[in-house]
Amino acid sequence: MPGHDLITLSLGNYSNYVAAHFWNIQDELLGYTDLEDWTDLSAVIDSTVLFNIKENRQGALSYHPRALFVDLSGSLGGVSLSDSVGAAATESISTWGGRLQVHQADLVPKSSFLKALEEHAALDGSEEDSVWEARQAALEEAAINLDLRDTVSAWTDYLKAPLTSSLVYTIPGIWKGINEFTSYCDGVTAMSGDGPAKEAKEEISDRVRVLSEQSDGLQGFQVLTEDKGGFGSITQRLLEELREEYSNRDVLLFSVRPPSNPAVKIKGMEEARSAANDAMALSTLPELCSMYVPLAVPWSRHAFPHLIYKTNSHFQTSAILASAIDSFTLPARLTPGCPQSRLGSPLGAVSLHSLVQLMRGRGGPNLVAGSLCMPCPSVETDLQALQAHRDDRMRGGPRDQLGESASGQVNHKLTGMADPVLTSVSSCTTMLSPGLVDVPSQRLVESITLRGALKSESYFSAGESEGGGGQVSVAGAPGSIGVWKGGRASVSETQQALDYALLHGHGDSDARMCVRHRTVVPMPLPVPLPFPSSLFAPEVGGLLGKVYRSAAVASAADFAEATVDRTQPQPHNSSWGRAYGQQPVGHRRTPIATAPLLARLLATEAFSTVLDEVCVKWKETCRSAAGASLLDTWGYSPCDAQEVGEVLQGLASSYHDSDSEL
Template sequence: MVFTGNEIITLQFGHYSNFIGTHWWNCQEAGFEYIPDTPSEINHDVLFREGQTSRGEVTYTPRLLLVDLKGSLGCLTEEGRLYGVTPGADATLPLWPPDKVTVQTQASEPKNEFLQDLEQAETLASPLPNELKESGKAVPKLYHLDNDVKSWSDFLRPHLHPRSINLVQEYQHEDPSLPFDTFPQGQDIWRKPRFSEELTDRVRLYLEETDNLQGFQVLMDSQDGFSGLGCSALQYLRDEYPSKVCLCLPCQPPQASPLALHKVLNLSLALSSLAELSSLFCPISGTTSGWRDLGKSVQLPFLQYKSDLYYHTSAVVAAAVDSMSLVYRLRAEPERLADLTARLGMYGRRAAALSVMLPFPLRVDATLLDALERWEGPLTHPLTPLTDLQTGVWQQTLVLRGVPESRLMRADQRNMSSSNPAYSCRSLAHLLQTFLQFDSQTTVHTKVITAENKLPTSAPFPHLFLQHISQDGLLQDTSRPSYTGVEKVPVLAGLHSCQSLGHSLETLHSEAKRINIRSLHQFASAGLESLELLESLEQLLCLSELYSDHQMDF
C-alpha cells in the first residue's frame, strides 16, 4: 500500500449529501489521467486510497464513510460491488467455506441503462460505449436519467470500499410513519454503541492507513435527523483528534414549500453546534432566500436545471465543491486544509459562503482578458443563503479551472501601452486579482488559484447546459449537435468570509426564536429543554455578531 501524506477523510451524512458526494466522486474519477511518467495536475491521493482485494487486485477508492437510512441504496448493496464479498461479510476477514454457508438473496432493484453499460464495461475492461452517428462520427453515448434516478446509487460511478457505507437500521428511507427528521433523533442514534462504535472503528482504520492526515471534510444534511447525527460524529472527532481540521458543509436540499418549524430548529441547532465543533463550516442551499422561506432556486445564466430534482441541484453544488477543493488537492503548492480554514475563519468567524459560476463564460475564440472586459454582474453566484458577495467581503479564495495560461490575453493586448494595469498582468491569477481589486473595494484579501483541468461533466452528470455551450464547455454562437453532450467545462468557484453572513445567521436565529418548542412534541419527547434551545440560539446570535460593522478589524 502506497502512502503519500496530506490525506483527508471524507464523511457524508444524509441522502442529499450523498447525492452531492456521488457527483463529486464521479467528477474526480472521470478526471483520472493515466499518462506514464507525467504526474497529474491533481493529487488524487489526498481523497482516494490504494488497497488490495483478497485476490491481490489493486484498488483505488475514496477514503470515504457515508451514512444513510435503511432502504436508501436502491440496486447497491451495503458492501458495494468492488470486492464481491458475501453481503454482511467483512472484506478484511477470510470467508467461511462455501459448504458451510447458506445464502439468502433478496431481489435487487433494476439497474438503469447507465449502470448496465457501466457493469458491462467493467466486465470487458473497456470504456463506456460510444454511439456512431449518421455522419460517421463516434461520440460518447448520452444518457437521460432524470426519470430513472431515485437514489444516489443510481448514478454512482466509482467503486466504494466495503467499509464506506453505514446504514441507520432503526429508520427506513422515506417512511412517513416514522420519519428521521429531528436533531435529537440523530443524537440518539449516535448514543447506540452498535452504530457509533462501528463508525469510529472505521475512522480509525482509515487513519491508520495514512502518513499525515490533515483532517476531515464532512457533508451533512442540515434539516433532518442527520443534522444531529453529523454533529454528534463531529463532537467525537473533535474530542478524539483535537489537532485535526474539520471542514463542514451543512447542506439544505431543495424544497418547494416553506420549511416546517421542526426543520428550522434542526438547522439552528446544527449551525450553532458547528460554530463550536468545526474549524470552518459553509452552509449550502440552492435557493436565494433561505432559511424557512427558501425563495427561488439560484439562477445560473448558462444552465437550465430542474430545481425539484436532487439529481440536478446536487450536481451544481458538487461542481462548486469539487472546484473549490482544488485548493488543497493540487499537486503543485497546495494549501493545507488547516491554513485555508484558519485564514477564512479569522477572529472566530467560522461560517463561510460558497459560490460558483458554472460554466465560466469563456468564448471559443476569446481570452480571459476579453471575458473580464465584457463582464456584467457578479463574478460568481452564492450557494449560501442570504449572502451578498458584491460588498463587505473580507477574505476569499477563488479557484479558476479550465482556462490555460495561453488564454491570458492576445499578443496585441499584451503589447498595448495603456494605463490599464490589466495589460501588465502576466498570469491568470494576477489578472483575476487585478480585476477584483477594482471591482470590489471592500475585499481585504483575495487568493486566486488556477488549474488547467476542466471539470469533467460526462455521463452520468445531468444535461444542464444550454445548447450554445460547446462540447468543451465554451460559449459559441451556434448550438452544439443534439447528439452531443458537454464533456467538460471551465468553472470559477469561491469561498468567502463576508459581512452578509452575519445577516444570514441573524435571520435564522430570529426565525427559530419565534418557535415554541413545547408545540413540537418531537423535540420535547426527546428531552430537549427550552433552556438548552435558548443557549444554542444565543450561540448562533453571538456568531452572527462577529460579522457586524464594529467587528471589521483587520
C-alpha cells in the first residue's frame, strides 16, 4: 500500500537549477515552524514527506533531503565532492595505451554566498552582537549580489544543502562545456556498455534504492528532468527501472526547459536535432510515468504582470518553475488530519496516487499542463463587492491605476497591480507548458491550488489614514501613501472567492463542464534568502513586504537601511545548517518574505495540437538529409523512425478522442 514519502530526483543542469530553488523553499518552510506567529500555518504542510529526519543524543533534529541530483562532470562550480576524482582518472589512464587529450580549466571558486553561509554556520552563539551582525550583513549582501551582479554560474552557487557524494552524482567521462550532450540518444552512450557507463547506470540505481530503503513508506517519485537532450534517454532508463522495481508507486515527471526564443529560426542539423529530441521524449517518457508535465517560463518578459526576469538567466527562470512545482505537489504534502490553524484547516489534501488518477480521468492520456500566478490577486470576502468589481471590469474600467472607473467608483488598488482582486482563474494565470494555448472548451480536468491568499482590503488604498497596519510608502510609486487593513484571508473566505471565480470568471464560467479539484492552504510560498531579489516587480515589494514581515521593508530605498533585530525570531533558519550548529539566518534585505500564489494543473485536449505539430516535424526530419544523418548516428533505421511516428500519432489521437475517456 502506498505510503507518504516522496523521493525527488533531478536530472540535467537546468533541472538542478530548478531543484536547488525547490529545496531552498523547503528549507525556508522549516524555518517558519520555529516562529510563534507562523507555527500553526506552516504546520499544515508536512515536511517529512520530502525529508529524512534524524535526532542526535541531545535531541537536536537534522533534516536530510530525500533527493538525488544527477549532472555532468564539471557542473558543480566551486563545490567539490568527497569522492576522489583524481584517483579514478589515474586508474583509467593507466589502462589506456592510446593518445591522450587533456582539457584543463582553472579552478572555479565558491560563490560569495556559499562562503558567507559557511562563515555564518561557524558562529556558535557566543560572539558579540557586532560579529553576528557583520556576518549576517555579509550573508544578505552575498545573496542579493548573486542576482543583481549575475554571478551565478552553477546551481551549487545558491543551494543551501551541503553537497555530499550521496546527494549528487556526476556522470563520469562526460564534461560540461567539453562534451556535447544535446541529442536525446547521447545519454544512451553514457549509460550503455561496460566500464564507466555501466558504473553510472548501476550507481544511479543503487542511490535510488538506498533512498527508498530509508523511507518508512514510499508514496512515489517526483522527477525533474531536462529531457530535450542527452538526459532524456538517461531519464528513460531510470523510469524503466522505477517501473520494474516500484510498479505500484506513482512517478510524477516534470519536463523542465529553459525559455526559448520563438523568433530565432534554426536550420539544418540543429533544427533536425530539436525536432528529434521532442519526438523521442514524447514518444517514450509519458508511457513510463504516471503524469508528464512539460514546463518552461515564457520567453516574453511580460508574461507575468508582477515578475521581472531575464530570459537568459537560469537562476531567475528556474526560481519561477520551482515555485510552481512546489505548489503543484502541495495537495500531496499536506499534513495528515489537516491540523487546524487560526485561518482554518487546509482544503483539498490528496495522495499523489489520487492526484494522478484525478488528472488522468478513467485511464486517459497523462500529459498535463501547468500555469501559475505569482503573486496572485487578493480575494474579496464580500461577494456583492466582488460582483460589482466583476461588472466594472466587464464595462472596461481601468485596471492598472488609481482613479475613477466607468461606474464612478474609486478604484482602491495598488499602483501597477494588473488585477488586485481574484475574479478569474484563467485570466490571472500564465501558461507554463510550451506551445500550449488554454482553450476553455477543451479542458478536461483541473487541479487548482491557492495558498496564502490576502483579503482585498490588504491592498493599499490611496488617501486613507486609518487602518490596521499604518502608512508605508509603496515601492515604485513615489508619493503614494496607503494602508493595509485586511491581512490574510481564512480558508473559508478563500474557498468562497475561488469558487465564485471558477463559476463566474472570464474563461472559467464559459468553460466546458469538467472535474475541478481545489486546494486551499493558508500558508503562502516562503521566499528563501537566495531567491532572485529582483524577480518581483517594484510595486509588489511594498505590499507583500508590509503584510508579511514582522519588520517591514517597504521599498528599495528602505531595505538599504534595514537593520537586524536579533531579539525577534526570524523565518530563515537553514535546516541543514542547524545540524552543524548554524545560527538562524535572519532578517534579509529583500522586500519579499512570502508570497500568495495560485497554481493550476490542467488536462486538456489542446495537447492534440502540440502533438500533431511534433508528428509533422518528425516526419519532415526523417525525410531531410540532416535528419537522416542524425538518425543514422543514433542507430535508428527507417522502421524505428516509423514506429516513433506511430506512437506520437496514437498519443495525439487519444486527445482527439478524449471525450470517450472521461
